[in-house]
Amino acid sequence: MKKLMLVFVMLILLGSALLTWTFTPLKLPVAELADTRLPIATPPADMSLSALPTGSMESSAGFAFRGGDFLEKREFSTTAVLIHHPRGDLLFDAGLGRDVDAHMRTMPLLMRKFSKLTRGTPAAQQLKAQHYDLKQLAGVVLTHAHWDHISGVADLSGVPVWINADEHRFIDSDAPMAALARSFGALPYQEYAFDGGPYLGFAHSFDVWGDGSIVLVPAPGHTPGSIIAFIALPSGARYALLGDLVWQTEGIAIPTERPWLLRQMVDADSAAVRAGIEHVAAIHQCFPQFELLPAHDGRAFAKLPVYPATTQ
Ligand SMILES: [Zn+2]
Structure with a gap:
């Protein structure tokens, strides 16, 4: 009996230590930025940016970043970003699509339990309502292939899906987190x-239209x-679409x-995520003019004009 009591106490102690260690803030160091010059960009005068909110998930700051308050509600938005460029428009992430309920079922049960969804209007439907011709879209650029970024791709049939070789391999692997992308089969993937x-301390980059306006x-x-x-953008405004490197700006x-x-x-x-955060934190310190857009930070995306409104 005494032994059982001891094990019980040990378990309680271990459990509380684990909880404290998991949720106490741990401030990461800020990396050293090798190059502190703002990269040159010559965006064309009619380039513009719009947000297409497609829904959100309700969560708390405590789930978003270490040290966040569990009682503080946070909206995890899923927003596609349309960038109009005379060489071709690009949609960054596709957000939640028409078949979001079925799509969500491809996720592991535990993941679904963490996601209380509010459905919005899929990006394709928002574009259609404004008579936007999908042929103007040079592609959907995925920040990554998780379900809540690719769900809306299913509604954009025929639009090329821009992807790099590493993410393509991830989709083709048996990773459960890529199950939805895999279930779509042969999408018109276009590898870059x-x-x-x-670029800004990253060893390699892809300058999409060669004018520094969109650099991956x-x-x-x-x-x-x-x-x-x-x-x-032509106004001089700068943005960093961070994907899910962090979920909220505090990251x-x-x-x-x-x-x-x-x-x-x-x-x-x-x-690798940690190293990325330390790197982007250095960029944020050196170039505060970059508006940070973590893919699920509803407050950050609320500052953007909603399509068909644009900012230049
Ligand atoms: Zn993700």
Whole structure:
């Protein structure tokens, strides 16, 4: 009986230690930025950006980043971003699509339990309502291939899906987190390579239209082929679409990572995510003009005009 009591006490102690360790804020160091010059961009005068909110998930700050308050509600938005460029429009992530309920069922049960969905209007429907011709879309660029970023792709039939080789391999693997993308079968994938030089301390980059207005860099960890997209608009406004490197802006501002349990559930390589956060935190310190857009930070996306309104 005494032994049983001892085991019970040990378990309680271990449990509380684990909880404290998991949820106490752990401030990550800020990396050293090798190049502190703002990259040159010459965006065309009629380039513009719009947000297409497709729904959200209700969660709390405590689930978003280490040290967040569990009682503080946070909206995990799922918003596609349309960037109009005379060389071709791009949609960054597709958000939640028409068949979101079926799509969600491809996720592991535990993941679904963490996601209380509010359905919005799918991106394709928002575009159609404004008589937008999908042929104007050069592609949907995925920050990564998780279900809540790719669900809306199913409604955009025929639109090329831009992806890098690492993320393509991730989709073709047996990773449960890529189950929805895999279930879509042969999408019109268009592979791009990071064939450009260093950019903001990233060793390689892909300058989409060659004018510095849309530059993609590899930011692996959350998934093997996760990316960050740096956008420069004609007004001089700059944005960083961070995908799920962090879920809320505090991840970079503090900087800090996701709580332990969530890292185990959603990140392919936590150490690589951590390195990415430390790097982007350095960019944020050096260039505060970059508006940070973590893919699920409803407050950050609320600052953007909703399609058909645009900002330049
Ligand atoms: Zn994700």
